[in-house]
Amino acid sequence: MGTLVYGSDRFTIEIDDRTLAHLQLAVVAKLRRRESFALTWRDEDGSGQGRTVLWIHEAIPLRFEYAGSRMASVNKAWVDELLATASTTVGMRLTPEPGPDPAVADAS
Template identity: 80%
Template structure:
């Protein structure tokens, strides 16, 4: 289980490593273009906390920490799906992973392709 740390108060959001890797690519792609956006997700554990929303801006500290040392194979369609939600009124959402339409790409290759 990875963690997304956000803001000066270091708000911690636990997200599984595979999802976090895809979310990182989508978030960084937006921030590289100097685009601010809201990020929305629901608690997966049924804790009753419901829906969370963060405002993501390049001036706000953001850190991705992974539990595992291996980089996940990247499903480009998943990154694209998250990026597509970022232009909606509800902002970027962590969406379920779509089926792999083709071969997964190495994380480094996906990062350079999104830049």
């Protein structure tokens, strides 16, 4: 499990390394374009919370910490999906990784 560390108060959330890697790619793409956005996710059952929302802005410290040393292979469709959700009123949502595209699988 990796960790997303956000803000000067060091707010942290644990996210598995593969999800964190894709989240990093999407977040960095938005921030490089100087685009702020909301990041939202459902809290785990039993935490007493329903969901959490962070405002992601280039001026707020942000760190991605990985438990493993190897970079995950990139699922471009997942990064694209994360980026697409960032442009909604709800903001970027941590979504499950999409499966293989049936059109791509049929073409091989």
